[in-house]
Amino acid sequence: MEASTRQEAPIRYLLSGNEAVALGCREAGVRLGAGYPGTPSTEILETLARLVPEMYVQWSPNEKVGLEVAAGAALTGARAISTQKHVGLNVAADPLMTLSYMGVEAGLVVVTADDPELHSSQNEQDNRHYARFAKIPMLEPSCSQEAKDYVAAGMEISERFDTPVLLRMTTRISHSKGIVEAGELRSVAVKGFRKDARKYVMVPANARARHAFVEERLDRLRAFAEETELNRVEWGDRRVGVVAAGVGYVQARELLPEASYYKLGLGWPLPLEGIRRFAAEVERLIVIEELDPFIEEQLLAEGIACEGKSLTGLLGELTPGRLGKGLAAAGLIDTAPAPAGAAATVLPRPPVLCPGCPHRSLFWGVKPKKGNVFGDIGCYTLAALPPLQTIDTCLDMGASIGTAIGSSKVATDGKPIFAAIGDSTFLHSGMTGLLDAVYNDADITVLILDNRVTAMTGGQEHPATGKTLMGKAARQVDLPTLVKALGVDHVQVVANHDQPAVRAAVEAAVAHAGPSVVIARAPCALMPVKIREIPYRVDPERCVGCRTCLRTGCPALSLTGGLTAKGLRQVVIDEDACTGCSLCFQVCPHEAIRLTSEEVPV
Amino acid sequence: MSARTTNVLLVGVGGQGVLLASDILSQVAMEAGHDAKKSEVHGMAQRGGVVSSHVRFGERVWSPIIPEGGADVLLAFEQAEALRAMHLVAPGGSAVVNTQRIIPPIAAGKDWDYPENPLAEVRARIPATVAVSAREECRALGNEKMVSVLLLGALSASLDFDEDLWRKVIRARVPRGTEDLNWRAFQRGRELASA
């Protein structure tokens, strides 16, 4: 390269942590990415699909398959990445635990995007434990620049130590933008698959030997942790020494700018000797970490005195306010930085099903059956909130069917038992549940909400949408055929917005003894295209203010009209928001809702 | 360049364009030579829920989150959201408030009412508040989809960035063919806040 070009300033981008991981993949010569969508991890593969056409990326039906696909590439000597949200790694935990034994042929980085504060998750589990559990190294970026750099670092560690590497993101790292300096592109050749039964066939005799390898590898990783530049000491005021990784580090730097730091980039295994020496040099050792006392307990077990969870608590994100309070209570800062005034009491704005959402119409038709509805995870989980309140549980992806089966085997109240599950979720982990319902003849009705998209996470493709992540046409799985092949005899397909049809289908399904399936088919109102049919409006001559339409919970309706003769407030439809789904029109007992294209006498 | 970090808090309701505005603002800050970070939460919030985005810039920015009570400027896309966020503004801070009201379905129930006059309450706490009817202003310019850019124009009056820089970043971020119209929206916003 010419000297003049070498002196040019590097290109700088403002990137989210997820976009930075994608750039890191590009620079590190990663060949394949696979995963299943899940906030806050989704944009990694989406960005790769959009901006790195030389890489092969795909959505898998679930995280287990996604990790296996990535592992297959790594075993074939190509660098690979697997992405998922924290609970996704539970689904992929089975391959993960034994991949630790197998090791890799080329680098394999497994991204877990945790969600402290449960911004969009069903739990707040701390996936750092997986690193220790699987005995694999873990990197924890604290900003977008590190998110990019740690991909290449992870690939190198993976190849050097023959191990998958965990890259642990959190919502604040994944979804915050920061400045990233681009690096050089590396091209890494694909080595090809190499047969090595003792390493790659994990039958007991081979796996026993590999377990010994894992323990020996861990010793080498511990030594590596002591020397790697991924961890560093930053000396400041020695009265306070902070040990922190990831977002904990930047939050601490904000509030304790003067302190000394042991900054961890390699979050596991810990450089215990380095931290012991650091501890000896400072008066007070503070561990600042979100969620569990992962670092703190390891230090205490080593006899390194420290404070941690007594300051930061176990719950949620370490926001400046929360951390500031803890630090102030411990006498480490004077007061919380800029004490906020009291918040005004303002009406809450809980998330709602969109105007025209087909889920609303389906649940409106299910509600009168007064059944127990075992729910699942997706946009439709919002039907658990008022005013619909038609979903009674939400556990994990695919759980609706299993829990409905279990309930059906013991329930004595005679209520109909439903499982409500989205199409993406059904293909993720509902099929085996339905097979169970058939095999064990469970008297349940499974409602498959077929909106042809993975809506909750922003509209990703899945095996029934007919398109791949890279935009290619794909064979579309036919849900009725699939369900029948699993052995369900009573299968109906119904259009969500057609209330009489929905009610009739639900009625027939409930009457059927044994497992029945209703496939409720109508496209998502928002994705991939925003649906906009002729909107409706309220005829003020006829609206009596009975509020029946409001009980659908459609956000396009509001109680902001004039008063009726009896002094009741009338409903108004926001014509810009109305998609013309017709549910309010169908439910209005007074024929007061009309298409805007119709003449309404004024 | 001052060592002090400037904190801009943007709030609104899902679908209003809060994230486009914070993207443009943070890009402008970076191109002006600052360290810059921005943070927001995606996901459930986008189903008609509250959206807030934190933009921070200065010599060195550590946390991506603005400390509670540390916002220098509040840009609210919706009146009730301005009210919800106003306690996060630092004493002496300022606000730009879009007068739009988005009434959530929950207001139809017995428990909650949409506040009577949020703007007045915000003004009482933050005297340096500019109210902008962004939707109406954009409609007058011929395209309602420029609310974010018009509000950024109003915000720009209280920040120290070159107009040319704003112009460059906005042109690169808005749909092709609407660059000139968007720039007019920005200038209209700036004019309204400077008046």
Ligand SMILES: Cc1ncc(C[n+]2csc(CCOP(=O)(O)OP(=O)(O)O)c2C)c(N)n1
């Ligand atoms: C194991 C796991 N992986 C991913 C997620 C994130 N996630 C929540 S719901 C959902 C899918 C929703 O799609 P679908 O079932 O089609 O329902 P929709 O949102 O379209 O109504 C995903 C991917 C999760 N909660 N758990």
